[in-house]
Amino acid sequence: NAGVTQTPKxxxxxxxxxxxxxxxxxxxxxxxxxxxxxxxxxxxxxxxSASEGTTDKGEVPNGYNVSRLNKREFSLRLExxxxxxxxxxxxxxxxxETEAFFGQGTRLTVV
Amino acid sequence: GENVEQHPSTLSVQEGxxxxxxxTYSDSASNYFPWYKQELGKRPQLIIDIRSNVxxxxxxxxxxxxxKTAKHFSLHITETQPEDSAVYFCAxxxxxxxxxxxxxxxxxxxxxx
Numbered sequence: 001n002a003g004v005t006q007t008p009k010x011x012x013x014x015x016x017x018x019x020x021x022x023x024x025x026x027x028x029x030x031x032x033x034x035x036x037x038x039x040x041x042x043x044x045x046x047x048x049s050a051s052e053g054t055t056d057k058g059e060v061p062n063g064y065n066v067s068r069l070n071k072r073e074f075s076l077r078l079e080x081x082x083x084x085x086x087x088x089x090x091x092x093x094x095x096x097e098t099e100a101f102f103g104q105g106t107r108l109t110v111v
Numbered sequence: 112g113e114n115v116e117q118h119p120s121t122l123s124v125q126e127g128x129x130x131x132x133x134x135t136y137s138d139s140a141s142n143y144f145p146w147y148k149q150e151l152g153k154r155p156q157l158i159i160d161i162r163s164n165v166x167x168x169x170x171x172x173x174x175x176x177x178x179k180t181a182k183h184f185s186l187h188i189t190e191t192q193p194e195d196s197a198v199y200f201c202a203x204x205x206x207x208x209x210x211x212x213x214x215x216x217x218x219x220x221x222x223x224x
Contacts, residue, residue: 097143
């Protein structure tokens, strides 16, 4: 079992470019999350999905869109990247109020 | 919405001493409080969690206490070791009408030999 897999692991974008971060889980979990991690700011919730077909905004949703394609996959899209979106992005999954399992992270740099 | 505050942001202790990290939350409906450890360059991993119907939970050298009235919970690490050096995050979630999981801003713990 791979657990939670994120792609890509590293990415450099130019300002204004778009890209999609992919997250897939084989844990049969209902809930999936996207966080960004910046120094001194902790893990801030961007969007989450409590079940297939539903998505909700988190603490910092501006500049992002998400798609819960099916139970396994939850993607995060940056339509027009900005330097302020330079960060490490983590996908996480869990079932109910239990342990959340994280992917290995995507380090994104916007220049 | 839920807001989780975490203190201190950095903590340095001597090997063998105890370390305490404190968090407060704002949503009285929150009922699940996990703690995660993140080593440098790695993903966060759960070390202990507590639910709102329990006041304290222990697992070897780590313990978590919860005060629902004060909306406050703490992580206690005893007999610290150099391998405890990492960033620790608290979090809070509620199953009521949502499945949000909100994290604190993290505490960088350094344990000196």
